[in-house]
Amino acid sequence: MLRILVLYSTVDGQTRRIAQRLAERLEKQGNAVELAALETISSLAGFDHVVIGASIRYGKYRPALFTFIERHQAELAEKGAAFFSVNLVARKPGKDSAEGNPYIRLFQSKSVWNPPLLGVFAGRLDYPSYGFWDRNIIRFIMWLTKGPTAPDSVQEFTRWDRVTEFADQIAAQLSEGAQ
Structure with missing residues (x-):
């Protein structure tokens, strides 16, 4: 059993709801999962994997996201980790994938962390x-x-079926890492 930390940074609560759905799916797959607001966590010790979700408001992520990533960069790189973005642009075809979403590109340009798994979901x-x-x-x-x-x-x-698929991708990444 792996210990997974699912963190979220949200303005209106949709990112928390998506993170909660991911956590529930990962728990059903036999993992021990803790769900928490990004601002409340000071240590990643004791976790095998970290998932971070963040929302966009007026074209920006909240500053606490990048502060957290900079503070925990080495641990995030060491542990299997994933990131997902929640934004209304993702409601449009072509912008609903990590490859086509401008806010994933923004994240990648501003972040010192390059997670191996990226996801994007439309918000509410x-x-x-x-x-x-x-x-x-x-x-x-x-x-x-x-x-x-x-x-x-x-x-x-939000396409909840895509949230489930992302949780399954995380689980697959974990099982590959365990081999």
């Missing part, structure tokens, strides 16, 4: 839960990118 749009400024800025961005703009829109773009 929930205008009623946003404050005035966020709602209007996001509506403008959606208007520019031909997304939903009705101020009462709530739309789930």
Whole structure:
């Protein structure tokens, strides 16, 4: 049994929900999994594998993501590790893969860590839960990118089958590493 740490950096909670689904799938495969907010973890000791998920807001990852990676760079490189990005751009065909998503490329250009496994998932749009400024800025961005703009829109773009597939890819990576 492997000990896996699944970390998330989220603004509105969708990245946490995706991380939770990954953790549940990995537990069903016989692993001991701990789920935690990235900002709450100070040590990776005791874990065989680390999965980190982070969301995009206004074209940027939260600064704590890169601070954490820089602080734990050696441990992340040593342990089998994976990264996934959650962003609304991934709702579009061609932008829904690690190879085609601009925010994965942004991550790779800013990160000192090069994880062997990358994933990308579309997030969730929930205008009623946003404050005035966020709602209007996001509506403008959606208007520019031909997304939903009705101020009462709530739309789930996450493809949960892809989340399950990513968990299975992580498990396969772990079994290959154990051989």
